[in-house]
Amino acid sequence: MVALAAAVLFAMQRSTPRYQDLTGPIPAYGKMGKAASTRLFDIEVERVEFARQLVGKRFGGEIRHESAGVWAIVTARMAARSRSVNVTHAVWEGPTGLRYELSDRPEFLPDLPPHTLEPGLPQRGRFVFEIRPDQILGATLLVSEGPFPRLDSEAHVALNALPTAADGLPPIAETFDLRQAGGRP
Template sequence: MSMRVLGNLVILAATVALSYGMQLSKPHYADLTAPIPVDGAMHDTVRARSFDVRLDGVVFARALKTNQFGQQKLLTTSGVWAVVTTSLTATDASITVADGTWQGPTGLRYRQTERLGYRQDMPPHSVDPGLQKRGLFVFEVPPDQIRGARLLISERRFGALDAQARISFDGLPAGADGQPAGILPQYDLDAPPGQTSQGQTSQGKTSQAKP
């Protein structure tokens, strides 16, 4: 084999290797159009492009009590109910904040529950400039996806290159088994804010501020 042929083979092999490396390192379309994260912590106001949001608190419960079509329902889950309370405000114009996602510490994501049907305090949340609105986001999550989790909120589900608030659940107390401390046996979504289904205030029984 001549030196010229050997040199051509080396150049060809290098070109193939370079092309393969560029293909592996090239960003995917989903990455190029992914939401733009705006990070924050609980009780801080996170300013996205079209809205401000503050994560006020979260309550964990084994079951949810709710009124559906005039009937009392008790909804159980194989995991834990997480009832998240937020304060929402539009920045420049009236908008709808429709998307909420629970992201666990391993990166697994859980969509907001669809088992509650339509409620005025559930997404989609219509918000106006200068008027703060209380909004709930409710999830069913495994206990091992709570510690180190984040709440992801955006105006719509597939908002390419739009801002997405990513709020950390900081300092959630946990027991020896890793589950959050103070899980309620049941929580009444229709009770006045700050009360459980037994009519008692949830202070001291929940891990953070009360929905």
């Protein structure tokens, strides 16, 4: 009887969801070209581009950022739903579950977080990540107002419409200019 009770308690302990799972973010799913609607904002990923080097301007001079991996530049259209929102957090989740936070290296450049959204005024913004090349295909972009969206919605945008080259990967440019609207010099 004691062994049976211990087995039942062990099974209950293993099958009960953890507190982090119970209070975690509530996913609002979307995909490239189709908006994901969270409680506070809508986001539609327009394009994702890749480069080996980023170029920008800071304090009157040109700056270059190189990476051992690949720069992933996500351009999205966002709009607040009912009140002003600061979208400050995004994560690139690769196909194997690896998560990449926003890169803090390209600071003080236009169109980078935090994105201040106002109701009725949609705007474009960028999210920049340093990722491994094997984490490109099958990735998901996770976007929320803050870094810990407990019991609140979080946009989960599937990045599944990436154009691919002959090697199966999307084209990777040598340089991406963050000062240009399209990213190309």
